[in-house]
Amino acid sequence: MELADSKAQGAEASGIGAYLVRHLREYGLLFALIAIMAFFQIVTNGTLLKPVNVTNLLLQNSYIVIMALGMLIVIVAGHIDLSVGSVMGFVGALAAVMIVQFEQSTGVTMIVCIIAGGLIGAAQGYWVAYWGIPSFIVTLAGMLVFRGASLWLLEGQSLGPFPREFQMIANGFVPDIFPAGLGETIAGLLGERRVNMLALASGIIAAALVVYLEMKKRAQNRAYGMETEPKAFFWARVGIIAFALVFILFKLSTFRGLPNVLLTMGVLTILYAFFTERTVTGRRIYALGGNVKAAKLSGVKTERLTFLAFVNMGVLAAIAGMVFAARLNSATPKAGFALELDVIAAVFIGGASMSGGVGKIVGAVVGAFLMGVLNNGMSILGIGIDYQQMIKGLVLLAAVIFDVYNKSKQA
Amino acid sequence: MAALLEMRGITKEFPGVKALDQVDLTVEQGQILALVGENGAGKSTLMKVLSGVYPAGSYDGEIHYDGALAQFAGIADSEERGIIIIHQELALVPLLSIAENIFLGNERAKGGVINWRETDRRTMELLKKVGLSEAPGTLIDKLGVGKQQLVEIAKALSKEVRLLILDEPTAALSESDSQALLDLMLELKAQGVTQIIISHKLNEVRRVADKITVIRDGTTVSDMIAGQDEITEDRIVRHMVGRDMAQRYPTRERRAGDVLMQVKDWNVFHPLHADRQVIRDVNLTVRAGEVVGVAGLMGAGRTELAMSLFGKSYGQKISGQVEMNGKPVDTGTVSRAIDAGLAYVTEDRKALGLLLDETIQRNISLANLEGVATGQILNDAEETRVAERYREALNIRTPGVFQRVVNLSGGNQQKVVLSKWLFAQPEVLFLDEPTRGIDVGAKFEIYGIINELSAQGKGVLMISSEMPELLGMCDRIYVMNEGAFVGELTAEEASQEAIMSLIVTD
Numbered sequence: 001m002e003l004a005d006s007k008a009q010g011a012e013a014s015g016i017g018a019y020l021v022r023h024l025r026e027y028g029l030l031f032a033l034i035a036i037m038a039f040f041q042i043v044t045n046g047t048l049l050k051p052v053n054v055t056n057l058l059l060q061n062s063y064i065v066i067m068a069l070g071m072l073i074v075i076v077a078g079h080i081d082l083s084v085g086s087v088m089g090f091v092g093a094l095a096a097v098m099i100v101q102f103e104q105s106t107g108v109t110m111i112v113c114i115i116a117g118g119l120i121g122a123a124q125g126y127w128v129a130y131w132g133i134p135s136f137i138v139t140l141a142g143m144l145v146f147r148g149a150s151l152w153l154l155e156g157q158s159l160g161p162f163p164r165e166f167q168m169i170a171n172g173f174v175p176d177i178f179p180a181g182l183g184e185t186i187a188g189l190l191g192e193r194r195v196n197m198l199a200l201a202s203g204i205i206a207a208a209l210v211v212y213l214e215m216k217k218r219a220q221n222r223a224y225g226m227e228t229e230p231k232a233f234f235w236a237r238v239g240i241i242a243f244a245l246v247f248i249l250f251k252l253s254t255f256r257g258l259p260n261v262l263l264t265m266g267v268l269t270i271l272y273a274f275f276t277e278r279t280v281t282g283r284r285i286y287a288l289g290g291n292v293k294a295a296k297l298s299g300v301k302t303e304r305l306t307f308l309a310f311v312n313m314g315v316l317a318a319i320a321g322m323v324f325a326a327r328l329n330s331a332t333p334k335a336g337f338a339l340e341l342d343v344i345a346a347v348f349i350g351g352a353s354m355s356g357g358v359g360k361i362v363g364a365v366v367g368a369f370l371m372g373v374l375n376n377g378m379s380i381l382g383i384g385i386d387y388q389q390m391i392k393g394l395v396l397l398a399a400v401i402f403d404v405y406n407k408s409k410q411a
Numbered sequence: 412m413a414a415l416l417e418m419r420g421i422t423k424e425f426p427g428v429k430a431l432d433q434v435d436l437t438v439e440q441g442q443i444l445a446l447v448g449e450n451g452a453g454k455s456t457l458m459k460v461l462s463g464v465y466p467a468g469s470y471d472g473e474i475h476y477d478g479a480l481a482q483f484a485g486i487a488d489s490e491e492r493g494i495i496i497i498h499q500e501l502a503l504v505p506l507l508s509i510a511e512n513i514f515l516g517n518e519r520a521k522g523g524v525i526n527w528r529e530t531d532r533r534t535m536e537l538l539k540k541v542g543l544s545e546a547p548g549t550l551i552d553k554l555g556v557g558k559q560q561l562v563e564i565a566k567a568l569s570k571e572v573r574l575l576i577l578d579e580p581t582a583a584l585s586e587s588d589s590q591a592l593l594d595l596m597l598e599l600k601a602q603g604v605t606q607i608i609i610s611h612k613l614n615e616v617r618r619v620a621d622k623i624t625v626i627r628d629g630t631t632v633s634d635m636i637a638g639q640d641e642i643t644e645d646r647i648v649r650h651m652v653g654r655d656m657a658q659r660y661p662t663r664e665r666r667a668g669d670v671l672m673q674v675k676d677w678n679v680f681h682p683l684h685a686d687r688q689v690i691r692d693v694n695l696t697v698r699a700g701e702v703v704g705v706a707g708l709m710g711a712g713r714t715e716l717a718m719s720l721f722g723k724s725y726g727q728k729i730s731g732q733v734e735m736n737g738k739p740v741d742t743g744t745v746s747r748a749i750d751a752g753l754a755y756v757t758e759d760r761k762a763l764g765l766l767l768d769e770t771i772q773r774n775i776s777l778a779n780l781e782g783v784a785t786g787q788i789l790n791d792a793e794e795t796r797v798a799e800r801y802r803e804a805l806n807i808r809t810p811g812v813f814q815r816v817v818n819l820s821g822g823n824q825q826k827v828v829l830s831k832w833l834f835a836q837p838e839v840l841f842l843d844e845p846t847r848g849i850d851v852g853a854k855f856e857i858y859g860i861i862n863e864l865s866a867q868g869k870g871v872l873m874i875s876s877e878m879p880e881l882l883g884m885c886d887r888i889y890v891m892n893e894g895a896f897v898g899e900l901t902a903e904e905a906s907q908e909a910i911m912s913l914i915v916t917d
Contacts, residue, residue, distance in 0.1 A: 220791065220792065224792070224795045224799075278788055278789050278791075279784075279787045279788055279789060280780045280781065280784050280787050280788075280789060281787065283773070283776075283777075283780060283789060284780065286766075286769070286773075287766055287769075287773075287777055290766040290767075290768060290769055291762075291765065291766050291767070293762060293763050294757075294762070294763055294764055294765055294766060294777075295766070295777070296724070296745060297721070297722075297724060297745060297755065297757060297763055297764070298745070298777045298778040298831065299722075299745045299746040299748075299749045299778055299835075300745075300746075300777075301744075301746065357766070357768060357769075358768065
């Protein structure tokens with residue numbers, strides 16, 4: 001027995017190659033995203049990374065990313081939510097009815113919509129958490145119910161348009177707080193028509209923050225004798241992420257600046273990453289998904305956490321629903337149709353495990369963008385929806401096969 | 412009379428453990444052999460060798476069956492030759508009917524289409540044989556355990572059984588169901604079916620067996636033949652437990668302090684069958700610095716007692732009172748039980764104790780995350796410090812606390828579970844089979860940890876199926892049988908014979 005332990009240790013210590021094999025998943029995801037972006041950048045003759053397209057890409061995928069945050073938690077807790085597409089559509093319809101038909105203010109509408117999302121999540125989570133009904137079934141029912149409910153609310157019609165204020169949720173940009181002269185000077189230096197300084201500055205700050213936090217984490221890991229990645233890998237990875245942040249935000253800055261949605265998405269991603277990795281409750285959700293019986297016998301209130309995971313999912317679906325409606329400037333009965341599948345796919349591509357307990361927020365976000373870039377790139381190329389679906393399906397399958405293969409090889 | 416089965420010099424080794432060592436077993440044609448021995452003596456392993464679960468080649472020794480050397484490659488192989496085992500945990504599909512279960516895998520069918528009339532006719536014949544008056548279409552779900560047991564026997568009879576092996580057939584049965592089953596065994600014997608019964612209930616064994624074979628620590632200790640040898644329960648018990656105390660236990664200064672925990676009139680019912688009482692009127696006390704044992708056979712209700720006390724994690728209609736330091740406390744949920752000062756190291760550490768895919772560090776902090784957090788926010792550095800502290804204190808052998816628990820040996824995994832509960836700062840620890848599946852060296856270390864806890868004034872309630880372990884470690888031992896405490900022995904009074912006779916004469 002002791003021998004087995006020390007043997008594991010020996011395997012542990014054997015160099016960069018072994019390290020890469022063990023962490024293939026994390027690097028694989030990042031490199032897959034880069035490779036796919038590079039591929040489409042070339043075959044679309046540079047259209048993919050044009051500022052206007054980068055802005056579009058972010059806007060198009062924002063609601064998927066927002067829902068993927070909640071879905072990751074649900075999946076880590078060992079469940080699934082098939083209803084999010086319908087719930088998103090329903091909340092969009094609710095917003096349209098309140099604003100267009102009942103002339104409520106944007107503020108009131110937003111609050112009511114978020115509460116409605118939370119209640120929907122609670123209604124479904126209750127049966128899953130306290131009655132032990134499989135989430136697949138409960139949310140399959142929810143999917144049908146809320147699809148029907150949005151049809152009913154909208155009486156089968158599209159409803160719009162929204163006032164400017166509401167549209168701003170999705171289509172607005174954060175105003176540049178720097179003096180206009182500064183932007184013009186920089187633009188001149190860089191040979192661009194204009195540069196939104198706020199966007200550029202936030203890109204640089206974000207990149208610096210990533211480098212700082214990663215370095216701190218590395219130093220801490222080393223101090224506690226935890227395995228650290230080889231130096232070359234570390235700098236390559238951090239460098240790529242930092243460069244990507246600056247690059248994307250620079251592209252945005254030469255178009256219309258920092259979209260409101262990107263800000264929302266960024267803040268939510270940071271919050272949820274912090275919540276899942278650094279808080280007591282977040283940790284307990286992983287424990288619950290990893291071994292529900294052991295978690296329960298260790299004092300984790302497993303039912304309550306499951307319930308809250310669904311409430312949270314409902315709230316995020318509501319936010320996504322408003323973003324979606326605001327972006328289209330109308331609510332349609334078909335809004336969010338089959339979108340739950342894109343969200344779930346993003347989470348699994350991001351490395352979450354179907355059996356629960358494993359998965360990261362950042363992975364889910366990258367997974368969502370990977371799918372987004374695929375969609376966007378194939379659309380630019382004029383590839384039909386038929387092939388798009390098939391390719392996306394195969395990518396999902398490949399990612400999961402890769403996971404399973406990796407795991408079996410490690411065991 | 413010729414022997415139907417002769418197993419000679421069977422030796423079976425698992426990594427690090429010799430489960431069977433030169434076991435001999437002979438069953439005469441048309442007789443009933445009783446195989447008795449303590450938990451872990453090797454009875455089940457022996458039966459697995461016989462039935463081909465451990466195929467020929469994976470053990471040493473010879474099996475002669477029906478006059479020829481038998482080398483079974485799997486269960487299907489041995490069943491083909493008429494050897495059928497009915498396991499303690501019944502292997503029936505609850506939502507299929509009696510007839511469907513009896514002919515499962517052996518369907519009365521032509522070209523894949525089941526002949527239901529034939530199936531039902533045969534089923535009725537078989538049910539008549541075992542004395543069960545139920546319709547063939549009745550779902551297994553609707554039958555009590557006793558009747559389910561009969562269905563299992565009917566299923567065995569449907570396969571032209573020549574050697575029927577019953578593993579603890581009466582463990583879950585009521586008195587009258589047990590009697591009916593024993594009568595059936597005698598009737599089958601009269602029809603020429605050779606049988607082996609594994610049982611702890613010595614009165615039953617004496618009633619039906621033509622021969623009793625006792626095994627202990629993986630070797631045959633004795634054969635007693637009815638009518639020739641004097642067979643008394645005392646004698647059987649002596650043979651079952653009479654080993655030398657080869658294992659050593661670290662010594663500890665025994666000094667029991669004030670009463671830490673007191674349980675009064677604890678009653679628990681089965682979680683699914685509300686009319687089945689699992690724990691009856693249990694009263695127990697644990698003092699500071701005291702190691703209290705709970706002895707009993709499998710199914711006596713020891714784990715159920717501990718789980719029901721710990722946050723009502725088992726059973727329903729629970730009544731009774733728990734007092735800590737003389738004050739009544741609420742242990743209704745696990746987190747309240749933890750707050751009240753209890754900890755429970757589960758019997759099944761992989762399924763109930765550990766997050767196998769997580770790191771050692773994250774397992775250790777799980778029951779007391781507040782202890783490594785400021786408010787809601789986890790302090791990774793503190794978490795690592797805590798994990799390192801326990802790694803050192805309990806000598807968990809691992810390259811680092813960031814190792815995943817799944818890669819550790821059983822003994823080290825158990826130390827991780829112990830660390831988790833020690834970090835939760837309990838006053839009383841329930842240890843359920845704390846050394847199961849652990850090698851001798853690690854066992855000794857675990858005993859050392861238990862003694863250390865006792866020296867710190869904690870109370871320990873130790874459940875174990877290994878009697879020498881209880882005798883070596885405990886200040887006091889409660890003997891449990893069929894959900895009730897049937898006796899209490901001090902360290903001085905306790906012996907394996909004393910415990911066994913309390914159980915078997917209950």
